[in-house]
Amino acid sequence: MKKLENLDKIVNLCKNRGFIFQGSEIYGGMGNTWDYGPIGVELKNNIKKAWWKMFVQQADNSYGVDAAILMNSRVWDASGHTASFSDPKMDCRNCKTRHRADNLIEEYNKKHGIEDMKVDAMSKEEMYKYIVENQIKCPNCGKCDFTEIKNFNLMFSTKRGVTEDNQDIIYLRPETAQGEFVNFLNVQRSTRAKVPFGIAQIGKAFRNEITPGNFIFRTIEFEQMEHQFFCKEEDGEKYYNEYKQKAWEFATSVGLSAEHLRFKDHDKLAHYAKAACDIQYLFPMGWNELNGIHNRSDWDLSRHQEFSGKSMLYLDPITNEKYVPNDIEYSIGCDRLVLAVLCEAYDEEELEDGETRVVMHFAPHIAPYKVAVLPLQKNLSEKAKEVYKRLQANFMATYDEAGSIGKRYRREDEIGTPYCVTIDFDTLEKGTVTVRDRDTMKQDTIKIDEIEQYLFSRLTK
Ligand SMILES: [Zn+2]
Numbered sequence: 001m002k003k004l005e006n007l008d009k010i011v012n013l014c015k016n017r018g019f020i021f022q023g024s025e026i027y028g029g030m031g032n033t034w035d036y037g038p039i040g041v042e043l044k045n046n047i048k049k050a051w052w053k054m055f056v057q058q059a060d061n062s063y064g065v066d067a068a069i070l071m072n073s074r075v076w077d078a079s080g081h082t083a084s085f086s087d088p089k090m091d092c093r094n095c096k097t098r099h100r101a102d103n104l105i106e107e108y109n110k111k112h113g114i115e116d117m118k119v120d121a122m123s124k125e126e127m128y129k130y131i132v133e134n135q136i137k138c139p140n141c142g143k144c145d146f147t148e149i150k151n152f153n154l155m156f157s158t159k160r161g162v163t164e165d166n167q168d169i170i171y172l173r174p175e176t177a178q179g180e181f182v183n184f185l186n187v188q189r190s191t192r193a194k195v196p197f198g199i200a201q202i203g204k205a206f207r208n209e210i211t212p213g214n215f216i217f218r219t220i221e222f223e224q225m226e227h228q229f230f231c232k233e234e235d236g237e238k239y240y241n242e243y244k245q246k247a248w249e250f251a252t253s254v255g256l257s258a259e260h261l262r263f264k265d266h267d268k269l270a271h272y273a274k275a276a277c278d279i280q281y282l283f284p285m286g287w288n289e290l291n292g293i294h295n296r297s298d299w300d301l302s303r304h305q306e307f308s309g310k311s312m313l314y315l316d317p318i319t320n321e322k323y324v325p326n327d328i329e330y331s332i333g334c335d336r337l338v339l340a341v342l343c344e345a346y347d348e349e350e351l352e353d354g355e356t357r358v359v360m361h362f363a364p365h366i367a368p369y370k371v372a373v374l375p376l377q378k379n380l381s382e383k384a385k386e387v388y389k390r391l392q393a394n395f396m397a398t399y400d401e402a403g404s405i406g407k408r409y410r411r412e413d414e415i416g417t418p419y420c421v422t423i424d425f426d427t428l429e430k431g432t433v434t435v436r437d438r439d440t441m442k443q444d445t446i447k448i449d450e451i452e453q454y455l456f457s458r459l460t461k
Helices: 007-017 038-057 072-078 101-111 122-132 177-181 183-191 233-253 298-306 334-345 378-392 405-414 425-430 448-459
Strands: 020-022 035-036 062-064 086-091 099-100 150-153 157-160 170-172 197-206 221-231 261-265 277-281 284-296 326-333 346-350 358-360 373-374 398-401 419-423 432-439 443-445
Touching: 007 020, 007 334, 007 346, 035 038, 035 346, 038 062, 038 197, 038 221, 038 233, 038 334, 062 373, 072 177, 072 298, 086 101, 086 122, 099 101, 101 122, 170 277, 177 197, 177 221, 177 298, 177 326, 183 197, 221 233, 221 334, 233 261, 233 277, 233 284, 261 284, 277 334, 284 334, 298 326, 326 334, 334 346, 358 405, 373 378, 373 405, 378 398, 378 419, 378 425, 378 448, 405 419, 419 448, 425 432, 443 448
Parallel strands: 062 197, 373 398, 373 419
Antiparallel strands: 020 035, 086 099, 086 150, 157 170, 197 221, 221 326, 261 277, 277 284, 284 326, 346 358, 419 432, 432 443
């Protein structure tokens, strides 16, 4: 599989074809925010559906929740976010821009071929010393004159309360995970779930990052797909490995090639964690985290037990053992997965007539539109619209009668529509249509009544 080298090609295609737009664009945009357009929202929804199918629908012991974004502030005390969810920031004294110290070091090391340094294990003082000793420069102005490194909390805060003097600070959640943890008892009780069981959630999270984002790779508002699997302590390692495998399977099932994926163990483990790794994807800007898998021990539930005063003990109905379950967390950023899928799907192909076609080879089950209905000529549009209406009942379908048939095929290729159904004069005379395959560009002639069956057998996954 060839790797896409140029992220700009994706950014431009996304803007032009309605996948993703800059947030608040008519006002000059807003840094690190992006809006999904008509094509992008379909792609993203299909990815979320595929994830939910694998981690909830097809799992015997997993249950979904959709928790509130705004949570009791005590949640963030218990999770440790209030005290220590921060990035090491420093300001350039010369140009007044703000930077992440760890990122500057990583960039510097990358440029100088230094590969084995564990930057995320360095203290603030060590980082500062390293920056000064190596005269690492401000990416904006080129000077090396920074303030000392300060920890900058990444949670967005807001206020609730109707009067000025009655305001409590609350936070937009920086991760969805706590919504699963605080509902552990509710889910267990209402479903009568027995350990081991899982809780899944897809939802928005917010982080006040100042780092430039590489398009939708790092944004201040993003969507996470998270699954917590609660188990006995002695089974932790087994399920950790199982979820590593499952995470890999999911990544390849949405079309990412195994050559562009790798496991990466964390250099620095949180004190409570027993194991942690990422799956990285080879983005145009290099290997970067796609998802994380963590064995978090009983830390999260124990902390909530401590801070809320509610017992998180699980009573095993067979052995009568009482314990706080351990948690295997699998967390994947939906937006960066969308980006990986876009990069993987993008291709420029030389055609026989010397032209180039841009084609998005999406896995059919995540393609935004499944089928396009195209009348060969305008005077066939009545019949074509009839077919289009029919297909809409079962498929996300689109209709296009503008321009030559070749141009219309190109447009569908660029948004990755797997099948084009062309209505021609044979449709009126013999009741047949031509179905063109996006990837092979081969065409099948089939009976009009068989379109649904033809598409179903090729699209479902
Ligand atoms: Zn500067």
